[in-house]
Amino acid sequence: MQFPLLSVIIFLPALAGLLILAFPESRKNWARWTALGFSVVDLILAVVLYLLYNTATGNYQFIERVNWLPALGISYYVGVDGIGVPLVLLGALVVMCGTLVSWRIEERPREFFSFLMFLGTSVLGVFCSLDLFMLFFFFELAVFPKYLMIAIWGSPKTREYGAMKLTLYLFIGSMVALVGALAMYFASGKNTFDMLELEKAGFDTTFQRLWFPFVFFGFAVLGGIFPFHSWAPDGHVAAPTAVSMLLAGVEMKVGAFAALRVAIMLLPDGARAWAPLIFGLATVNVVYGAFIAMIQTDFKYVIGFSSVSHMGLVMIGFATLTREGLLGAGLQMFSHGVMTALFFSVVGMVYDRAHTRDIDKLGGLVQKLPLATLGFIVGGLVSMGMPGFSGFIAEFPIFMGAWKAAPLVAVIAILGVVITAAYILLVIRRVFFGQASPSLDLAHITGISVQDKVVVVMLSLIMIALGCFPSLMTPILETGVDHILKLVGGA
């Protein structure tokens, strides 16, 4: 029997979570080091997975299957395709970075790191699920860590509201999608939740058109699609830094990924029929999200809305149903995940020191936090889609695909990129450069810790490397895109 690489990657964080819960409360460092140790190993394994994935054969690899409930056709069935592999890497990466930036949490660190690890298992599990039941299982597993982490460790003013809003939005979405998934299960007549079988089920067109919106929008709520996006900024802002990183960086990709895997890949006719609506809503995401980001006075809300805007590009990529668009969406998911994790970590570093996120009260931070500033600028350049950074190679194919499928969408969405440049530059100038506001005591601001530096440098380098050498990721994604195109029958 081969080494169960995927299962180990999925369950390593949960194991760490259980282990941490068993530690005595007073041993705060045990919790930290255990979380870090396990997440580093997990990241190494994810890199190994990335390297071992065979792009020549493509399709689903590292498959493991164990019967779970044969009577209903439920099995523990994991495997990854070209879309899933980069996301597994992203998930493991952000979990590790989240652990590092949370190093100085003093309030109940045992519970914090334990819940963080469970959240990690949840997202990694979704990316690897080939069984529809299992996908829901892991999807919903995230409910309690998300809620509790925001409610307990979030920013005091909005945490109760933000946590509840986020949890209920996502739960509504997933319950609606669940009913749709059950409808698919029975309509297929195959008595199986196996998604590879369901891909071949050949649902009739009426059925697909009826159920596609339930499944797609149910999951897309977590992807932040307009008009169900409002949980995202509120939730991200209320959450502690590590959770913001995971939510915006990975959880939103979980939503997008599930919408792709379950709705678009299993109901391709439905996807074609509903693509115009997705185009419309996603374009609103891109432009409206960017505009709203521009007028925010709270540093963290800027990033929160920028996520809404960028996830719109992913949805546009999906809706094109073309090679370019899907490839771009895959790259954008990874690139945005890394970028927004970096953004939120820098926001956290600034807030921890300045004790305010009000842009008007910040300024001149580059003197004290040069590396964080540099990291934020790199993230900003990615965000604007500057060539040489990963944002460019992700957004460019999306616009190419959109130009093919719906030129008007491409034209309007490009407007969003211009606005993005505006608000990013504005924030960089007002927060990091210029004159420090009188209320900000620059002298007392300390430099960032070693852990923070590791995070900033690592995430920045990944985005630059991917921007300069897109071929690090494109071959893998292409195999995934090929498979999707085969299903949706596009060019």
Next chain:
Amino acid sequence: MNAGMFQPWMILAILPEIGLVLLAALVLAFDLRWHGKKAHRLGWLTAGGLLVLMALSLIFARPSSQPLIFGGMLRMDSSAFIFRMVFLMGAALTTLFTMDRKSANTRGEFFGLLITATLGMCLMAASADLVMLYLAIETTSIPLYILAGYLIRDQKSTESGLKYFLYGAVTSTVMLYGFSLLFGFAGTTQIYAIANQIKSGSLPVYLPIMAALLIVVGFGFKVSAVPFHFWAPDVYEGAPTPVTGFLSTASKAAGFSVLIRFFLAVFPEYAPTWIVMVSGFSAASMILGNVVAITQKNIKRLLAYSSIAQAGYILIGVAAGSTLGIAGSIFYLVSYLVTNLAAFGIVELVGRSVGSDSLDAYNGLSRRSPALALALLIALLSLGGIPPFGGFIAKLLVFAAAVKAGLVWLAFVGALTSIAGLYYYLNVLKIVYLYPTPKDSKPLVFTTPWRIGLAICIVGIILLGTVFGPWYSWTSIASTSLF
């Protein structure tokens, strides 16, 4: 008919029931001997005795090839078997949670009544005759009325007992009227014989519908489904907490066991009619229970409304009327048993230590005892239907059954109301994890039997939610035996 006549082996089939009678007698006898002094032992005796009976039931009283016994009085099929295990388990756990409660100091009677009620439930699940069924229901109900009002110095408890009794008496009368209609026209009290007559069309068409309407009042009361739920919040609030736990789980399961058997056996011809009725009750229960629970300030009332809502979810499976649906309902009941008993076990401990059941008593519980808070988290999330806990699989099964039966609207009602459900469960968790501990908070008093009980419940919740294969196949066998 002759097949059901008495034969010696039939004694074995009801061995656990006989054991329950003996156990009740034994507990009362030892109570006299120990004079309430070594009262702790009575609890262990009851719990141990119930455990032995579970083992006996597994070894000797498995469902046989010829289920109809004692002249067609009882039908010891897989369904009766599974439900018996559920009731015995529920009673044993309730015993463990009650043992160290000071206010229940006349304990012998308490445990004796508990065992008698359990006996009634086992017979309810197996009854195949109207007379037997009625007797079984009353054997269950009367001890429960007394248990609900057990704390005679506590006004709320006596009110609870009286209310429960009055509601129970009225609904049981209406149900009895339904039984008499069926008997009057069919000339037999045997459920399966009545079913044959209805099938052959020798009865007036409107009669079964009228009878079903009357009978459902009695069953609806037992399962606390809307619109027969009015008693539940007051009774749950006032009754001693372990009794509330028992009422909301084992007693509800008993109600469902007869509801399912009766409707599937007697009225299969009228399925379209009663499916409409049951789905109506189900939707109303889910909506009302979940919405009203949001505003509750007392944890027992909150769990009471949640329990009404859960009855609605279980009814989804019944409304689907398929083997999958019934299996889902039974799975739901099993998972609900361990989950809700865990929740009420924790409520009992907090109530015992702090002296209050208001939600304020839970402020900062996670700082006082992280382990207890985690257990409450597991129980509440399982009630909310979140994996990896039993409640998730249970909800999924009933929703699946609804979608399969074409009741997609009901699945949507269930899915959407479960969001309200999650909201108030999370609100409790917020209080537990987020709010500061009051300065004058009293220490929590843990005892060994309580720990054992809670550990069993938590392990059960997680097992049901992760390794669900064997449990599902059991419930599915039980469900098949009813068709």
